[in-house]
Amino acid sequence: SEIRRWMLENDWVEAIVALPTDLFYNTGIQTYVWLLTNRKPAQRRGKVQLIDASGERFWRAMRKSLGSKRREIPDEAREEIVRIYAGFLNGESGASDVARIFDTEDFAYREIRIERPLRLNFHASDERLARLADQKPFARLDASEQDQIQLALRGLPDQLFRNRDQFDKALGKVLKAAGLKIGAPIKKAILAALSERDEEADICRDKDGHPEPDTDLRDHELVPLKEDWRDYVAREVTPFVPDAWVDETHRDARDGKVGRVGYEINFNRYFYTYVPPRPLEEIDAELKALETEIAGLLKEVAR
Known part of the structure; x- marks a missing residue:
């Protein structure tokens, strides 16, 4: 997170490309290509382009797999990725079904510490x-x-x-x-x-009358950097745990403000496509067909 923070706050990240899985010999995990520069064009300053090149149109299956390497990126897919990347450089919006443009701060959050009283x-x-x-x-x-x-x-x-x-x-x-x-x-x-x-017990207080925190109930919330943490707590925390409070001593070492700053880039969050569940009638018909098939097989075995 600190490495991501340095690169994003210094505006070095131009684009991040999510590649398909199963590209490498020893691992099937997904790989990301980070395009870095310290000479961003004016139209890209403060912006990061995410390109989701993990879909089926960007890879093809190998005729023979090599360990975990079962896919490869064909030339036409590479050219499309470059076109998407270059489009934003050339003044286009840079956005499409597989590409989106974000402010660098869109990936930032403040991790605030939520305390609840000891009872x-x-x-x-x-x-x-x-x-x-x-x-x-x-x-x-x-x-x-x-x-x-x-x-x-x-x-x-x-x-x-x-x-x-x-x-x-x-x-x-x-x-x-x-x-x-x-x-x-x-x-x-x-x-x-x-x-x-005991949730029914009175709150334990220190010598100054302040509630003592219960470390077993301690929690952390990630608040988008662009949002005031007070508004976030009022909306997302207080309605559900009215006795909770924010530990304002939990501060960022660099800017000194409440909450520690971190950066997270989650492609699934930005490119998630809802797939509706199959109709129950279709599933029920399949189950009945399977039951009929199994019953037929059992009759064959019994003969």
């Missing part, structure tokens, strides 16, 4: 107390210290807390009553062991 419940059940032994800070304590903390935690109310602050207060009371002082790593271990994610 936890807490319960000092036997099952959750047993999980405390798996927490590394707690496991490093002496056995006697572990026993003292476990005993104190069993003094917590036998209820499900859906508010972390309320549970924190209850935890502080039982530890104080037991005469125990614990450090931040041990407290963090206790909270981790006794908690579970």
Whole structure:
């Protein structure tokens, strides 16, 4: 993506040609030819031509395949590709059923980070107390210290807390009553062991009152560079997850703006042709014909 970004932002890409698959001996993957120049004609500046030369009219099957190489591009197809490319150079629109012209920014996006709030419940059940032994800070304590903390935690109310602050207060009371002082790593271990994610729980907040993000719910969206990310989020994110927000510290290293810039060129997106499904009547008729054929074959076998 960074290589694509450099070439496109410096306006070096004149055209990209998608070639047919199965052209090369060791691979059947599709190949793309990038036409680069640092001397673009005025009419092509800021523009990129995509040519989809992957269709059947641009290749023919070889009489004898060589490994994965089963196709070749005939001379007349090469000439057509060159004509399409040269047409835009000579002032034509450059667009056709297999060619389209784009601004360089049409391929650019900003990857924004979507956060959702952390919601936890807490319960000092036997099952959750047993999980405390798996927490590394707690496991490093002496056995006697572990026993003292476990005993104190069993003094917590036998209820499900859906508010972390309320549970924190209850935890502080039982530890104080037991005469125990614990450090931040041990407290963090206790909270981790006794908690579970709960969509019905209150949002966990930091000391400044800001919602804490749930890293398990973190997502990323690719916003077209030409669109303001705020408009995109209001349309594509907020209606579906109202409590989500954008992490505005996730910024591009080069321009410093929210969201990291990337470039993606997807030929399928630009040259997709809808093929309607076959009518159900036609499929049903084929199935019935096959059933009749299979029944006939079974009769032959049974004779």
